[in-house]
Each structure stands twice: as structure tokens, then as C-alpha cells.
Amino acid sequence: MQKLQGLAKTWYESLNSILFSWDEWQGKLLSAFPFEQNYGQSLEDMIRRKSKFSEPLEVYYYEKLALLNRCDIEGKRAVECIIHGLSDKTMKSSANALRCTQPDQLLQFLMSNKDPSQSLDRSNSKGQYASTSESLTNKSSFSRTSKVNNNNSHYELFCFNCKEKGHPYLKCPKPLIQCAKCRRVGHKTENCAINLGNNNKTDNVQKTMCILTSSPNSKFLKDCIINDIPVKSFVDLGSEVTLLTQSLAATLNLKYNSPPLPLRGFGNDIVHSSGGVDVELSVDGVRGRVRCQVVDDSFLDLPLLIGQSFTEQPHVIVYKNALELKFLNDNYEFEFPRLDFDDNKPVTIIVPFDVDIFGPALVKAHVDTVTNGDIL
Structure with a gap:
């Protein structure tokens, strides 16, 4: 009684007398601390108990047998319950073929067919597993995790x-x-x-990039007009969209008429625009209506970036060489240098195939004589 703790110790100290026989003590303990085992819960615990991976078979056997004793199941029915909980299908089939009538007979078979790597490590006298007699009375004396001898593991x-x-x-x-x-x-x-x-x-992601220029004389820098307001711009022939900053959109009092778009930029990063606006854009006297995406000011060095939504319009001609970039209308008449022709030396120009020309175009041709000069 000296080992009593908690509520049991309080109960013990409240007794008027402690001069009782052992049978009387048992009766008083049972009346003071009644305990009723729920048979359904015990039956569910027994059915749920199955052999585990790398668990010694004797541990599974004795724990399962303790649960069976709690449920008052014995004999052939106990044997069938133990076999049902085996995880090894081959061993389960072999055990069923034995037709054992008592759990002890089944234990001999399990011990003779177990994996040597599942043997208990008994080198430590204070091991995880208690003796067989203790396991039958106290299930908690077994550890939940098995200590496996790994000497033979591969x-x-x-x-x-x-x-x-x-x-x-x-x-x-x-x-x-x-x-x-x-x-x-x-x-x-x-x-x-x-x-x-x-x-x-990258589905439905427009391609553009944030471009910073340090050369004030770059041919890609253009003075343009948006809705009759002069604006500095940068021409990006590789961008699929035309961009303008939020501050410029606020200055022009533009209203969004399309939802935001994801834009893939430099470094393959994706940013989202604030929305789309339609503006009247004029560059080098070439006018066009353009859908622009509005972005944060930090993404652009200049208020406007002109992309393919303007440069690829049907009436726009882009003239570019190493020194200049110029926009022209499709009805623009090129100024060609005047040449003095020598009527005595006509030059025959031969084109290898029929060509339909609609405006200025490059055509492959050759002459039958050696001639120096310009051919128009």
C-alpha cells in the first residue's frame, strides 16, 4: 500500500482503519475504484492488432493472445484470430494448412519459421520486452517499437x-x-x-522586357505624340506589346478598357500590367491607334515603349540602318537620286521570275553586261 499515489493514496489516508485482511483489501479497492471492461472495445482492439513490419513473431503472438484472453476467446477460434493477423501471406497459408487446435501448437510453428533477422536482442538484461508471464498480465510492458537485430539486414x-x-x-x-x-x-x-x-x-504570356538606355543619341529614342501630348519614347522592335507608365496614364487621364495581362520580361520574370488603354500614337508623322498596357514606372526608363502593336500595323513602314530608325507611311514616295542616262548604252535588267510589285520592294535581278552605278 505504500506505493499508492494520487487519488488512491488520498483514499487510503482517509480510511478510519487499515487493519484488514488481503481479501478485505481487495473488496474495498474494487468497490472504491470499479472498473468495467467494454467487451466491444476489447474485441475491436483484438481485431485491429496485426503483425508489423520487422516485428518478432513472438511479440505479436503474446500480445494477440493477451487480447484474446480479455475477450474470452480460446482454442481453435483463438488460433484463427492469430493467423488472421499475420501480415505474411505465405506464412498465413502455411499456418492454416496445419489445422492447429491450440495457440501453443501454432506458436511452435511460428518460432520455427520466423526470419532470423527478427530475433530479439537479449544482450541487455533491461531490454524492451518483458517475459512471457508478464506479457500475459500487462500489455504495456512491451514496447511499441521492436528492437531488431540488424546484423543480417541487407x-x-x-x-x-x-x-x-x-x-x-x-x-x-x-x-x-x-x-x-x-x-x-x-x-x-x-x-x-x-x-x-x-x-x-508560358501560355498566354506576352513577351516584353524592361529596357534601360544610357545613350541619349540612340536611334531607338523617339519623340512621339499621344493624344496630342508630346512624349519621349523608346522603340523596341522585339516587344509584342506597347507599354506606358502609370504616371503617364494618369497625366493623360486614360481609362482602362481591357483587363490586366501577364507580361514576361527580362530574366524570364512575369509581371502583371494594370490594364489596357487605347491611344492615338504618332511617330515621325505616322499615326495609328494602339492598345497599350499600363505598367509600374519602375519597369520603364522612359514613359512609353513602342512595340509591335504599332510597328507591325499594315500602313507602317520601318526604315532602319546602322545610323537611323524612321517610320514611314505605306504611301510614302522614296526620294531617289537623279542619274544621267547615256542613251547610247542601254542596260537590260533581267528578272529570273515574274514578280507582282505593290509599292517599294527588293527584287533579285541581274544585267547581261558589266555596269557600274545604281539601278532604280
Whole structure:
């Protein structure tokens, strides 16, 4: 009685007398601390108990037998319950073929067919497992995890949850990390490879880039007019969209008439515009109506970046050489140098195939005589 603790000790100290026989003590303890075992719960615990991976068979056998005794199941029915809990299908089939009538007979078979690597390590007298007699009376004397002799193991277990060796992820002591998208263990949803794959998709992403220029005399710098307001601009022949800054859009009091778009820029980064606006743009006297995407001022060095939404319009001609960039209308008449022709020496120009010419164009041609000069 000296080992009583908590409520039991309080009950013991409240007794008027302690001069009782052992039978009387048992009666008083049972009346003071009644305990009723729920048979349904005991039966559910017994059915749920199955042999585990790398668990010695004798541990499973004695724990299962203790649960069967709690349920008052014995004889052939106990044998069938023990066999039903075996995880090894081959051993389960062999045990059924024996037709044992008592659990002791089944134990002899299990001990003779167990894996040597599942033998208990008995070198430590204070091991994890208690004796057989103790296991029948106290289930808690057995450890939940089996101590396995790894001398004969051919591989080392690896946990995909904590990335450590020595145990599978089902027995990991750390909180389980599982992705909600691919349902795999060991990474979170934001780090899932499926997300990384989706980030590489470029569907419906317009291509543009933030360009900074340090040369004030660059041929790509243009003075243009937007809605009758003069503006400094930069021409980017590779950009699919025309961009203007939010400050310029506010100055011109422009209203958004299209939703924001994702724009892929320098470094393959994606930014989103604030929306689209329609403006009347004039560059070098060439006018056109252009849909512009409005972006933050930090993305542009100048208020306006002219892209293909203007340069690729049907009436716009882009003339560019190493020194200048100029925009022309499609009805522009080129100024050709005047040449003095020598009527006595006509030059025959031969074109290898029929060509339909609509305005200025480059055509492959050759002459039948050696001639120096310009051919118009």
C-alpha cells in the first residue's frame, strides 16, 4: 500500500482503519475504484492488432493472445484470430494448412519459421520486452517499437518524411509532411514538382522586357505624340506589346478598357500590367491607334515603349540602318537620286521570275553586261 499515489493514496489516508485482511483489501479497492471492461472495445482492439513490419513473431503472438484472453476467446477460434493477423501471406497459408487446435501448437510453428533477422536482442538484461508471464498480465510492458537485430539486414531503412535513416516514414516520430497536391510524403504543397512544372508554362504570356538606355543619341529614342501630348519614347522592335507608365496614364487621364495581362520580361520574370488603354500614337508623322498596357514606372526608363502593336500595323513602314530608325507611311514616295542616262548604252535588267510589285520592294535581278552605278 505504500506505493499508492494520487487519488488512491488520498483514499487510503482517509480510511478510519487499515487493519484488514488481503481479501478485505481487495473488496474495498474494487468497490472504491470499479472498473468495467467494454467487451466491444476489447474485441475491436483484438481485431485491429496485426503483425508489423520487422516485428518478432513472438511479440505479436503474446500480445494477440493477451487480447484474446480479455475477450474470452480460446482454442481453435483463438488460433484463427492469430493467423488472421499475420501480415505474411505465405506464412498465413502455411499456418492454416496445419489445422492447429491450440495457440501453443501454432506458436511452435511460428518460432520455427520466423526470419532470423527478427530475433530479439537479449544482450541487455533491461531490454524492451518483458517475459512471457508478464506479457500475459500487462500489455504495456512491451514496447511499441521492436528492437531488431540488424546484423543480417541487407539494407538500411530510410524515412522520406524526415530524410533520416533507420526507420520507415510510417514510424517517423516527427510530424508527417504530406503534399496536398501529389499526396506524396516529404515535401509541402508549395515545393511540389507539379507547381514548379506549371511555373514553366508560358501560355498566354506576352513577351516584353524592361529596357534601360544610357545613350541619349540612340536611334531607338523617339519623340512621339499621344493624344496630342508630346512624349519621349523608346522603340523596341522585339516587344509584342506597347507599354506606358502609370504616371503617364494618369497625366493623360486614360481609362482602362481591357483587363490586366501577364507580361514576361527580362530574366524570364512575369509581371502583371494594370490594364489596357487605347491611344492615338504618332511617330515621325505616322499615326495609328494602339492598345497599350499600363505598367509600374519602375519597369520603364522612359514613359512609353513602342512595340509591335504599332510597328507591325499594315500602313507602317520601318526604315532602319546602322545610323537611323524612321517610320514611314505605306504611301510614302522614296526620294531617289537623279542619274544621267547615256542613251547610247542601254542596260537590260533581267528578272529570273515574274514578280507582282505593290509599292517599294527588293527584287533579285541581274544585267547581261558589266555596269557600274545604281539601278532604280
